[in-house]
Each structure stands twice: as structure tokens, then as C-alpha cells.
Amino acid sequence: MSGRQRKGRLGRALIYALLVVLALFALGPLVTLVFDALKTNAAIGANPLTPPTSPRLSNFATAWTQGDFSVTMRNSVIICLGTMLGVCLIAGLAAYALSQFDLPGENGVIAYLFLGTALPVQLFLVPLFFLWTKLHLTNNLLGLIIIFWATESPFATLLLRSYLLKIPKEFVEAARLDGASEVRSLFRVLLPLAWPGLMTIALISGLFAWNEFFFSITFIFQPGLRPIATSFLAFQDQNSTDWGLTSAAALFMVVPALLLFLGVQRRFVSGLTAGGLR
Amino acid sequence: MTGPPVGTATVEPQASTVADSAPPAVRRRRRVRPWLFLLPLILINLFVVIGPSIATVYYSMTNWTGIGSAKFIGFANYRRAFDDPNVRQALLHNLIWFALFLTVPMALGLFGAYLLSQIRRYQILFRTIFFIPYVTASVVNAAVWQNILNPTNGIGVALGHLGIPGIGHVSFFGSPSWALYAVNFVVDWHWWGFLAVIFLAAMQGIDPSLYEAARVDGAGRWRQFRHITIPGIQPTLVFLALMTIVWSLKVFDYIYIITNGGPGGASQVVSTLMYNEAFTQFNAGYAAAIGLSMSFFIVIVLIGYFYLRKRGSKI
Numbered sequence: 001m002s003g004r005q006r007k008g009r010l011g012r013a014l015i016y017a018l019l020v021v022l023a024l025f026a027l028g029p030l031v032t033l034v035f036d037a038l039k040t041n042a043a044i045g046a047n048p049l050t051p052p053t054s055p056r057l058s059n060f061a062t063a064w065t066q067g068d069f070s071v072t073m074r075n076s077v078i079i080c081l082g083t084m085l086g087v088c089l090i091a092g093l094a095a096y097a098l099s100q101f102d103l104p105g106e107n108g109v110i111a112y113l114f115l116g117t118a119l120p121v122q123l124f125l126v127p128l129f130f131l132w133t134k135l136h137l138t139n140n141l142l143g144l145i146i147i148f149w150a151t152e153s154p155f156a157t158l159l160l161r162s163y164l165l166k167i168p169k170e171f172v173e174a175a176r177l178d179g180a181s182e183v184r185s186l187f188r189v190l191l192p193l194a195w196p197g198l199m200t201i202a203l204i205s206g207l208f209a210w211n212e213f214f215f216s217i218t219f220i221f222q223p224g225l226r227p228i229a230t231s232f233l234a235f236q237d238q239n240s241t242d243w244g245l246t247s248a249a250a251l252f253m254v255v256p257a258l259l260l261f262l263g264v265q266r267r268f269v270s271g272l273t274a275g276g277l278r
Numbered sequence: 279m280t281g282p283p284v285g286t287a288t289v290e291p292q293a294s295t296v297a298d299s300a301p302p303a304v305r306r307r308r309r310v311r312p313w314l315f316l317l318p319l320i321l322i323n324l325f326v327v328i329g330p331s332i333a334t335v336y337y338s339m340t341n342w343t344g345i346g347s348a349k350f351i352g353f354a355n356y357r358r359a360f361d362d363p364n365v366r367q368a369l370l371h372n373l374i375w376f377a378l379f380l381t382v383p384m385a386l387g388l389f390g391a392y393l394l395s396q397i398r399r400y401q402i403l404f405r406t407i408f409f410i411p412y413v414t415a416s417v418v419n420a421a422v423w424q425n426i427l428n429p430t431n432g433i434g435v436a437l438g439h440l441g442i443p444g445i446g447h448v449s450f451f452g453s454p455s456w457a458l459y460a461v462n463f464v465v466d467w468h469w470w471g472f473l474a475v476i477f478l479a480a481m482q483g484i485d486p487s488l489y490e491a492a493r494v495d496g497a498g499r500w501r502q503f504r505h506i507t508i509p510g511i512q513p514t515l516v517f518l519a520l521m522t523i524v525w526s527l528k529v530f531d532y533i534y535i536i537t538n539g540g541p542g543g544a545s546q547v548v549s550t551l552m553y554n555e556a557f558t559q560f561n562a563g564y565a566a567a568i569g570l571s572m573s574f575f576i577v578i579v580l581i582g583y584f585y586l587r588k589r590g591s592k593i
Contacts, residue, residue, distance in 0.1 A: 150326030
């Protein structure tokens with residue numbers, strides 16, 4: 001074995017060792033959730049960071065009924081799907097216009113979208129709340145979904161636009177010259193090519209809608225309509241926080257998001273990176 | 279793996295020549311049609327975000343409490359915000375936040391991406407693991423770290439037992455000297471993996487022959503990183519640095535969940551100050567003035583963004 005090879009192998013081992021350290025840093029804190037969900041409060045009190053000695057599942061059953069997860073999870077699934085579909089449609093149409101046409105004032109639109117993403121929520125929260133109250137859109141899942149459409153679509157459009165810019169215009173031009181209508185060329189030619197980009201914005205907006213809590217606690221206060229984040233927060237608001245139950249509740253919130261992400265992660269990452277963020 | 283980033287202008291001479299040769303009615307329709315596709319986005323955004331934000335301009339010049347009627351008081355709220363020590367403190371915290379948020383997760387993300395770029399086996403596995411904290415809800419991440427860093431039996435206590443001085447039984451989120459940094463740490467932890475994935479993709483877009491040439495010239499890992507990798511991903515770095523300014527001004531949810539600006543304003547940033555002024559102090563007019571003053575910085579970033587683009591920066 002030459003010296004150079006040995007050095008290369010040592011370097012490789014070091015790289016993997018460092019990667020494992022980073023992986024533990026990323027995942028370790030979340031693993032304590034799983035540990036604590038399987039422990040009694042006495043065991044958590046003794047040490048919240050170690051694996052359970054006698055794991056038990058009762059926390060999950062208690063947390064499920066106490067948190068009313070059957071209701072809040074259903075609400076969140078509706079909010080999540082509604083947001084994903086709406087954002088894909090709104091941002092899809094807009095990104096199509098911004099990428100496939102020679103649009104005068106394109107820079108103005110992009111500046112507008114950038115501003116739309118950059119404005120802090122607290123700036124428009126109070127007037128929006130009054131508007132929503134007048135329109136009877138508080139305590140209304142659609143009312144919340146519409147807010148998410150508005151806040152998520154600008155960034156989704158910017159991302160999808162960059163993705164669509166990579167698709168050669170000749171494809172759509174050719175379809176148009178063949179006499180295909182605008183709508184047909186959109187659905188038949190562009191949509192299949194844009195699929196990873198669309199999946200990416202669907203996932204980003206879906207994860208946002210699933211994990212969101214601030215708009216949810218502000219605009220929805222009727223128990224039967226609350227989304228999953230409020231179920232989880234309820235466990236923390238109680239004066240004596242029960243960590244076993246809280247951890248189980250956290251897993252109810254984390255696992256669906258994680259499954260959604262793992263299911264499409266290859267496409268997600270490629271869409272994210274081939275798009276606006278490089 | 280690389281693509282045109284957000285905001286690259288397109289020039290399509292062929293399309294315009296086609297449009298010019300068409301009869302006027304067709305030409306007009308062609309010009310209107312793309313705007314039809316943009317209409318849903320613009321309308322809904324006007325309705326939910328921009329419209330209420332403009333209403334805020336009016337409220338910022340009133341003494342509105344959030345309910346009932348409002349009296350016009352001109353620029354008094356802005357003058358008050360300018361002199362308010364709480365606003366200054368909050369702005370300073372935003373500045374500290376920005377300095378940390380620009381360096382810590384970026385450095386970790388670059389480091390992680392570089393390590394990932396050096397391997398083939400298990401690359402996807404590690405990439406996925408790094409990304410998971412980004413997928414997890416902020417409310418959950420906040421709770422997890424409150425548990426881990428709790429002063430009675432958290433990791434600080436465990437490390438204290440191992441002989442590391444100064445962190446045993448420290449209430450990281452409850453002490454004025456730690457709170458801001460502790461929350462920032464949680465946000466950095468949740469964010470760096472996202473950056474690592476994006477940097478990795480940018481690195482994979484660099485021409486491999488550049489590295490080969492550097493190796494032939496005898497350049498080591500560090501020099502290759504300095505002189506090939508960093509310049510190669512520069513557009514991504516610049517774009518994310520700009521976005522970091524915006525994100526640092528907007529930062530809200532983790533601070534709101536974990537400390538709500540406390541203890542005693544030690545982790546107060548502009549957005550939490552604004553929220554507390556509007557909803558617990560009932561100074562909605564004043565909160566609006568603070569918020570709009572802050573948007574001024576966002577406009578500056580926006581101008582910077584378009585300035586860099588005009589100068590040919592590919593961002």
C-alpha cells in the first residue's frame with residue numbers, strides 16, 4: 001500500500017466519523033422524544049436523556065384521547081391537502097406565466113413576490129384578523145387555507161419559476177406551433193416536465209401547513225376545528241407538564257410529516273436544489 | 279444539478295419576433311394572457327398580505343388600541359419608536375441574531391455539505407438525517423430542547439457532572455444572559471441541515487476537472503475548498519446571505535414559543551415586541567409603526583438584491 005493510498009483511507013475514515021457526529025447532533029435530540037414517550041414520569045424525572053429500561057406504550061393511548069388527536073389530525077390533513085393543492089395551482093399558473101412568456105414588467109412582479117415573502121406576519125395580522133372576522137372566515141378551515149395560499153404562494157412561485165426556466169422553451173413552442181391550445185400545451189407538455197418542481201413546492205407548503213401554529217391559534221378557537229399543533233401545545237400549557245405524554249403527542253405530530261418527507265425526499269431534494277436555491 | 283436561480287431574467291428574442299408579426303388583436307391577447315395566469319396569485323396576495331399591510335400604514339398614524347375607534351395622530355408613533363429603548367434593544371437583538379444566523383448554520387452547513395461531497399456511499403442517508411430537524415415542527419423542536427436544556431436534569435447538568443464548569447443547573451432559556459443565544463442555538467440546529475443539502479447540490483454543479491487540475495498542481499483539501507468550492511457556489515452563498523437578513527428580521531416563532539421575548543426583554547426581537555405591543559399592551563397603532571419601520575430594512579435588502587442582479591451577479 002502506498003503512502004498516498006493509506007492517507008486517502010485515513011481521510012475517508014475521518015470524513016465518515018465527522019458525518020456520524022453531525023448525524024448524532026441532528027438526530028440525537030429527536031431520539032430523546034422516542035425515549036421519553038416510552039417512559040413513566042418517574043423514569044423521565046430520574047433522567048430524561050437515556051433509553052427506557054422498561055418501555056411501555058400507554059403514553060400513546062392516553063395522549064391520543066387527551067389531545068383529541070382524531071379530530072385535530074383530521075383537520076390538519078384537510079388544511080394540509082387544501083394548502084398543497086391550492087399553492088400548486090396558484091404558483092403553477094404564475095410560474096408558467098413568468099417562465100414561458102416574455103412578460104413586460106417581469107422584474108416588478110418578482111420584486112412584488114419577494115416583498116410578499118419578506119413581510120413579517122405581525123405587520124398585517126391585526127387588519128387581517130378584522131377583515132377575516134367581518135367575512136366570517138375565522139373558525140373556518142377554508143379561511144385558514146386561504147391565508148396559507150397567500151403566504152406560501154410567492155416563494156413557491158419564485159422556486160417553481162426557476163425550475164421551469166430550465167425546461168427548454170422549444171418543447172412548448174413546438175406544441176403551440178402544432179396548434180395545441182395554451183391549456184393543452186400546459187397540461188400535456190409542461191406539467192410532466194415540471195413534476196419534481198411541483199412536488200417540491202407541494203411538500204414545502206404541505207409541511208408548512210402541517211407544522212404551522214401561529215395563524216392557527218389566532219384564527220381558530222373552536223375546539224372541533226383546531227389543527228394538530230394546538231393539540232400538541234395543549235400538553236405544554238398545563239402547569240405540570242407531563243413529559244411522557246408530551247413526547248407521545250410530539251411523535252403524533254412528527255411522524256406523518258416525516259413519512260411525507262421520506263416518501264418523496266429524492267424528488268424533493270432534487271426539485272429544491274435544481275430550482276431557485278440551486 | 280444546478281439551475282438558473284431565483285430571479286434570472288430571461289431573454290427570448292424569438293418569441294417577441296413571432297408576436298410582432300401577428301395582427302394587433304392577437305398581439306394584444308398575447309400580451310394580456312400571461313397576466314391572466316398571474317391573476318390568482320396577485321389577487322389573493324393583495325387580499326391577504328399587501329392590502330392589510332397597507333391598512334397598517336394608516337393604523338401606524340393613529341392611537342388605535344386594536345379595538346374601537348382610532349384617532350389620527352400623525353407621526354407621533356414613529357417618533358416614539360425612534361426614542362423607545364425597548365425598540366433599540368430589540369433591534370440590537372435582531373442584529374446579534376443576524377450575526378449568529380449568518381455564521382453558525384452557514385459554517386455548519388458548508389462543513390456538512392463538504393463532507394457529504396467527499397463520499398458516495400450512504401450520502402443519501404446522511405443527507406436525509408441532516409434534513410430531518412427542518413421537517414420537524416417548530417413547536418416540537420422547541421419542546422425537545424426545553425427538555426434537553428432543562429436546569430434540573432438536562433444535558434447541562436450531565437456535562438457539569440463530567441467536570442465542565444459553568445453550565446451545571448443553568449436555566450438556559452430562563453437566564454437573561456443566556457436566553458437569546460440559547461434560542462438562537464435551537465434555530466441554528468434546526469436550520470443548518472437544510473443549508474447543507476442546498477450547498478451540496480451547488481457543489482455537485484462544479485466542474486470536476488477543476489479539482490483534478492488543482493490536485494495535479496498539488497493543492498491540498500483546504501486550498502481546493504478555498505479556491506474552487508467557495509467561488510463555485512458563490513451565487514448560492516450570496517442569495518442565502520441576503521435571505522438570511524430577511525429571515526433574521528422576521529424571526530418570531532421559536533422566540534415566541536420558548537421565551538416570548540423574556541426574561542425581562544432579554545430575548546425580545548422586533549417581531550415579538552410588535553406582537554406584545556399589539557396584543558398584550560393594546561397599542562396596535564404603535565405596533566404598526568414599529569412593523570413598518572422594520573419593513574424599511576426589508577426594502578433596502580430588496581434594493582440590494584436587484585442591484586447585485588443588475589451588476590450581473592447570478593442570484
